[in-house]
Amino acid sequence: xxxxxxxxxxxxxxxxxxxxxxxxxxxxxxxxxxxxxxxxxxxxxxxxxxxxxxxxxxxxxxxxxxxxxxxxxxxxxxxxxxxxxxxxxxxxxxxxxxxxxxxxxxxxxxxxxxxxxxxxxxxxxxxxxxxxxxxxxxxxxxxxxxxxxxxxxxxxxxxxxxxxxxxxxxxxxxxxxxxxxxxxxxxxxxxxxxxxxxxxxxxxxxxxxxxxxxxxxxxxxxxxxxxxxxxxxxxxxxxxxxxxxxxxxxxxxxxxxxxxxxxxxxxxxxxxxxxxxxxxxxxxxxxxxxxxxxxxxxxxxxxxxxxxxxxxxxxxxxxxxxxxxxxxxxxxxxxxxxxxxxxxxxxxxxxxxxxxxxxxxx
Numbered sequence: 001x002x003x004x005x006x007x008x009x010x011x012x013x014x015x016x017x018x019x020x021x022x023x024x025x026x027x028x029x030x031x032x033x034x035x036x037x038x039x040x041x042x043x044x045x046x047x048x049x050x051x052x053x054x055x056x057x058x059x060x061x062x063x064x065x066x067x068x069x070x071x072x073x074x075x076x077x078x079x080x081x082x083x084x085x086x087x088x089x090x091x092x093x094x095x096x097x098x099x100x101x102x103x104x105x106x107x108x109x110x111x112x113x114x115x116x117x118x119x120x121x122x123x124x125x126x127x128x129x130x131x132x133x134x135x136x137x138x139x140x141x142x143x144x145x146x147x148x149x150x151x152x153x154x155x156x157x158x159x160x161x162x163x164x165x166x167x168x169x170x171x172x173x174x175x176x177x178x179x180x181x182x183x184x185x186x187x188x189x190x191x192x193x194x195x196x197x198x199x200x201x202x203x204x205x206x207x208x209x210x211x212x213x214x215x216x217x218x219x220x221x222x223x224x225x226x227x228x229x230x231x232x233x234x235x236x237x238x239x240x241x242x243x244x245x246x247x248x249x250x251x252x253x254x255x256x257x258x259x260x261x262x263x264x265x266x267x268x269x270x271x272x273x274x275x276x277x278x279x280x281x282x283x284x285x286x287x288x289x290x291x292x293x294x295x296x297x298x299x300x301x302x303x304x305x306x307x308x309x310x311x312x313x314x315x316x317x318x319x320x321x322x323x324x325x326x327x328x329x330x331x332x333x334x335x336x337x338x339x340x341x342x343x344x345x346x347x348x349x350x351x352x353x354x355x356x357x358x359x360x361x362x
Contacts, residue, residue: 003027004160005108006118007100008055008062010047012175012182013120015054017162019178021118022058024162029112030055030062033104035071035095053181067103074098080206086228086259087337090147097150105158116160123148124164125156126347132157134288134348139167146305149341149351153289200230212262214241217255217274225264228257234275234333239266257336276330277357280340285323287350300343301325303334303354314342323352 004021008014008030022028032051034044048064055062075094082089100119108114121144122137132153137143148156163171175183210227223241225231231238235254248268255274256265267274280303287293295316300309311328325340334340334357341351 001025001027002115003029003113004116004118005029005031005112005114007104007120008032008051009120009188010050010054010182010185011120011188012172012180012185013122013163013168013187015051015058015120015180015182016171016174017118017120018055018060019058019174020162021160022060026116028060029114030060031104031108031112032062032064033099034064034066034068035075035099037068050182050185057178057180065104065107067099070103071095071099074103082337083203083229084207086257088232088335089337090339093147093150093339096147101148101151101155101159105155109158116158118160118162120163121148121161122164122168123161123348125159125161127157131289131292135164136343136346136348137161137164141306142168145343145348146302146339146341146351149288149339149348150286151288152286156288203229210262212264214239214264214266216247217265217267217272222252222266228259228262228264231257231264233257233335236270241266275333277334278327278330279358280325280327280331280334280354281356281358282323282325282340282352283355285350285352288348289350293344293349295323297344297349299349301327301331301340302343303331303340304338309343312342 004026006014006018006021006028008018018028018030030051032048036044052062075091075098078094079089079091105117108117122139122142123145124135124137126133126135134145134148134151134156136145172183207227207229211224212228213221214223214225216222231254233254236251239252239254241252250268252266252268253270253275254264255267258265295314297314299312299314301312302309310331312325314323314325316323334354336354336356338354339351340354342349
């Protein structure tokens with residue numbers, strides 16, 4: 001009997017994933033990962049208690065493992081550094097890369113003698129001729145492949161995703177039929193270590209105010225901002241510049257950050273041209289299946305989670321070796337520091353970090 005260690009969180013998805021693995025016939029053990037210190041954590045104690053109750057009902061042993069140090073060193077420090085630099089990072093993607101599918105995976109295999117780890121992610125894997133591919137979850141609204149693009153083929157081959165072929169409503173129905181305590185528990189949203197706190201109240205503990213000029217896309221000074229880390233491309237609320245003489249009475253949107261000058265550029269109207277890009281330059285480009293998909297390649301891309309995919313050509317500059325996504329149609333509010341993820345049909349082939357965006361190839 002092969003052994004699977006599942007990362008369980010107190011949510012309904014990982015709970016039903018654990019139940020399905022046991023039903024299939026695996027030897028199942030659960031691990032609750034504490035990735036943030038208890039005195040600051042968002043509902044960690046409550047989630048662990050729920051996880052214990054679920055595992056007791058399912059007849060699965062559970063232990064709590066503290067990965068707070070690893071999370072602080074490998075995820076949170078980078079998160080703060082990126083924000084200080086004016087970028088908008090995604091810590092959930094980095095957590096998957098560094099903690100869930102590296103630290104936890106290695107711990108489960110090396111310390112607990114597991115054959116596989118499992119999670120409650122809405123993704124699937126496909127094995128063809130000894131190659132392992134990451135496939136979107138069947139529930140397109142819940143598909144989480146965007147968050148797993150930084151994994152490699154070897155990691156995915158050691159993972160099981162039991163609920164990837166199900167829709168969320170079916171997962172909840174199973175939980176209800178099993179009378180699990182978390183059958184109606186809301187899905188977690190936002191950044192785990194911030195929880196229900198307001199982001200600005202949290203981040204100011206780690207990053208001091210760094211005021212700078214708010215400038216229109218045509219060069220006029222409009223006011224002051226409190227720090228580029230508090231704004232994201234496409235943001236409308238919280239700019240606080242109101243109506244300005246000589247400008248039409250349209251709402252202002254963040255369109256660009258000049259990190260060197262500490263300028264926040266804004267423009268009026270949601271559909272103004274300053275918010276659209278035809279080319280995105282990518283850093284830390286990663287392909288899940290090395291030597292299988294080759295550039296240039298026609299594919300589709302997401303520049304944020306739960307956004308409609310857009311057709312593009314993924315290509316590499318022969319001279320600089322930089323990787324670019326050239327879109328068929330301009331994309332809206334490409335945000336430096338966020339992830340761009342690529343797909344060929346339902347297969348997630350990889351992604352990277354948005355480094356810059358342009359109206360044309362440079």
